């Protein structure tokens with residue numbers, strides 16, 4: 001699966017959800033270009049979370065952009081979105097064309113190297129609604145992405161190539177967790193963009 005713009009992909013999950021890997025949606029030179037522009041232009045900030053009552057500041061950086069200045073709560077903290085940049089609008093248009101879905105916001109994560117990752121979670125905040133579609137575009141270092149069934153603990157993993165697109169939909173967030181494990185093998189940066197549709201976030 002390494003075809004620019006193929007419209008076909010198969011479900012990676014054996015049951016209880018739908019995760020499609022589209023492979024690379026642009027050539028590596030273009031992905032590298034977007035990576036560099038996003039590193040330079042996005043208002044990256046260390047992410048904050050409250051986990052078991054403890055306030056945590058992540059090494060990973062994050063930023064949230066959208067159609068409006070939304071207030072959005074995840075990991076027990078409330079964040080404010082910024083308005084789309086030119087490049088984010090270009091990437092959103094490509095992702096919307098491939099998936100046939102529209103999105104009103106995007107959460108970006110910057111992992112400087114393999115020491116940074118994301119723990120097991122599901123993107124099941126009420127502001128995303130049920131059976132939401134999340135389109136995840138990867139730029140830069142190739143990293144492993146894992147899914148784990150909440151009940152029977154079945155594991156699924158896939159390497160996310162530079163410039164590739166992964167789409168999670170259906171009951172995936174209800175039944176599966178996902179994570180980006182840390183790794184000693186990677187010492188370069190990866191930016192991940194998760195395009196989402198939020199349904200009830202207040203506009204500030």
Ligand SMILES: O=C(O)CCC(=O)C(=O)O
Nearest residue numbers: 107109123145180192194
């Ligand atoms: O970096 C990734 O591929 C995963 C990001 C993710 O799960 C999230 O932003 O909710």
Ligand SMILES: [Fe+2]
Nearest residue numbers: 121122123178
């Ligand atoms: Fe996630």
